[in-house]
Amino acid sequence: MMVAALEKLGGGLTVGSKAVSEFIVLVAETMSEMLRPPFRWRDWLRQLHFVANQSLPIVLFCVCFAAMVTILESSFHMKMVIQNDSMVPGFASMLILRELAAVVTALLLTSRVGAGMTAEVGTMKITEQIEALQMLGIRPVQFLVVPRLIACVLGATILTLLASLVCLWAAQLVSEFYLGFTPALFLTAMRRFVSFQDLLFAGIKGACFGAVIPLVSCYFGFRCQSGAEGVGAATTRSVVTSSVAIIVIDFVLSFLFSFTY
Amino acid sequence: MKSEAKVGLLFVIAIVGIAAFAYFLGILNPFSNSRSLNIMYNFAGGIEEGSPVRVMGIKVGKVRKIEFTPDYKSPAGEEVKLKVVIDVDKKAWTSIRKDSKYFINLAGVIGEKFLEISPGSLDSGELAAGDYVRGEDPPRIDQLISQSYGLAGKIIELVEKNEGKVSNVIAQMDKLVTNVNKTLVLLDKTSKNKDVSRLVDNAIKISDDMAYLTGQLRTKKAEDTYALVHKLLFRLENLDGPAIKKFLQEEGIKAKLF
Numbered sequence: 001m002m003v004a005a006l007e008k009l010g011g012g013l014t015v016g017s018k019a020v021s022e023f024i025v026l027v028a029e030t031m032s033e034m035l036r037p038p039f040r041w042r043d044w045l046r047q048l049h050f051v052a053n054q055s056l057p058i059v060l061f062c063v064c065f066a067a068m069v070t071i072l073e074s075s076f077h078m079k080m081v082i083q084n085d086s087m088v089p090g091f092a093s094m095l096i097l098r099e100l101a102a103v104v105t106a107l108l109l110t111s112r113v114g115a116g117m118t119a120e121v122g123t124m125k126i127t128e129q130i131e132a133l134q135m136l137g138i139r140p141v142q143f144l145v146v147p148r149l150i151a152c153v154l155g156a157t158i159l160t161l162l163a164s165l166v167c168l169w170a171a172q173l174v175s176e177f178y179l180g181f182t183p184a185l186f187l188t189a190m191r192r193f194v195s196f197q198d199l200l201f202a203g204i205k206g207a208c209f210g211a212v213i214p215l216v217s218c219y220f221g222f223r224c225q226s227g228a229e230g231v232g233a234a235t236t237r238s239v240v241t242s243s244v245a246i247i248v249i250d251f252v253l254s255f256l257f258s259f260t261y
Numbered sequence: 262m263k264s265e266a267k268v269g270l271l272f273v274i275a276i277v278g279i280a281a282f283a284y285f286l287g288i289l290n291p292f293s294n295s296r297s298l299n300i301m302y303n304f305a306g307g308i309e310e311g312s313p314v315r316v317m318g319i320k321v322g323k324v325r326k327i328e329f330t331p332d333y334k335s336p337a338g339e340e341v342k343l344k345v346v347i348d349v350d351k352k353a354w355t356s357i358r359k360d361s362k363y364f365i366n367l368a369g370v371i372g373e374k375f376l377e378i379s380p381g382s383l384d385s386g387e388l389a390a391g392d393y394v395r396g397e398d399p400p401r402i403d404q405l406i407s408q409s410y411g412l413a414g415k416i417i418e419l420v421e422k423n424e425g426k427v428s429n430v431i432a433q434m435d436k437l438v439t440n441v442n443k444t445l446v447l448l449d450k451t452s453k454n455k456d457v458s459r460l461v462d463n464a465i466k467i468s469d470d471m472a473y474l475t476g477q478l479r480t481k482k483a484e485d486t487y488a489l490v491h492k493l494l495f496r497l498e499n500l501d502g503p504a505i506k507k508f509l510q511e512e513g514i515k516a517k518l519f
Binding site (some may be wrong): 045046048050052053056158161162165168187190191192194195196199 | 271278
């Protein structure tokens with residue numbers, strides 16, 4: 001009984017450490033391939049269009065609703081606690097800039113872009129297209145991961161910045177029509193708390209989350225088991241891992257940024 | 262539109278958005294319309310870069326920079342060690358005069374610090390952009406607290422030194438209050454006594470009568486009576502004892518006859 005449990009634990013650890021080391025190898029390989037020619041500009045742009053432009057409507061739509069909920073809830077809570085919500089635009093904007101916009105955007109990108117990437121790479125893997133690429137002398141990481149990584153980092157950064165700004169605008173509109181703050185009042189309260197570096201940090205967070213998505217997705221794509229079932233499992237695992245990684249990295253980054261305030 | 266163009270458009274929109282954000286936060290302002298002023302302090306009470314500047318309570322600018330100037334001496338020869346550079350909107354600039362005063366104040370529920378400029382008088386001249394002026398150092402709350410600690414200590418000392426006397430004074434005061442209370446109770450009882458109220462009623466009636474009487478005494482008729490009495494007395498004065506006796510005797514007889 002005891003031995004069996006230990007065996008299970010050891011087996012799990014071995015598999016885990018192997019997975020981690022393989023992931024690190026993939027990351028290192030991607031980094032080194034990124035600096036080596038040929039640079040596939042067209043691929044980068046095509047991926048960027050897929051990641052940024054095509055995700056834009058859904059991202060903006062979702063973050064707007066998140067912003068509305070945030071500002072209405074904060075107002076409700078502040079009215080409950082101190083019977084005054086004059087500071088709500090200030091700290092709601094801060095919450096939007098520092099957390100909400102970046103995380104919501106990243107999670108949406110994971111489910112839209114990450115899942116697609118895993119499925120695509122996984123299908124290529126099980127249909128032996130990756131081996132075919134290798135036979136043609138094309139390095140799969142250079143061909144598949146690098147364009148996606150660059151596109152995702154740039155796209156997620158831009159999307160996060162845009163989402164933050166649109167989010168603030170949505171919050172302003174809601175506070176004007178439901179809470180009675182004029183735009184000037186909103187701006188005054190916002191300026192009291194928000195500084196430009198908040199937007200900068202949102203961009204940095206976006207870039208980090210953007211890096212996580214293609215690396216995790218391609219990693220699970222490369223390890224995809226054969227069959228439709230394998231692709232499905234790989235996609236599920238990829239989305240779950242990316243989401244968890246994004247939330248953990250969000251905590252780490254917030255903790256690191258807290259030293260600069 | 263080609264996908265490359267769409268990607269490019271997205272980036273342009275993002276950059277414009279960031280610039281707009283910076284503009285709304287007041288960091289980036291290409292249409293700046295302000296002048297700067299250097300205010301010198303020895304203690305600036307927690308003001309920060311970006312804190313608002315107000316003239317007569319209206320926001321007209323903000324603190325741009327705070328510098329330490331250990332070797333600065335004002336024209337009056339005073340060493341002032343802190344320079345606060347502020348930007349003031351042009352429309353409020355002419356309200357700031359050479360005799361304006363520069364205070365550091367607190368506002369709002371979260372205790373935000375701001376720089377308040379009192380408007381100067383019209384007679385004193387305008388300042389030039391970049392002038393050096395001396396600000397009013399805000400009261401040091403920490404000093405105030407330490408002083409009040411000292412005061413509290415002294416009060417405690419005083420009380421402890423004169424403990425016997427103080428308790429004696431308190432005991433005396435207590436007795437005094439008790440006595441006053443008793444007196445008040447007695448007074449209350451007295452005012453409700455029937456005899457006393459009758460007495461008071463009578464006193465009121467008597468005083469009314471007296472008032473009527475004295476009023477009557479001051480009339481014309483009364484004055485005539487006084488004069489008559491006076492005349493009579495004057496005439497009677499000449500009469501001596503025997504004459505009166507004779508007169509009375511005669512009158513007495515007459516009286517007996519009737």
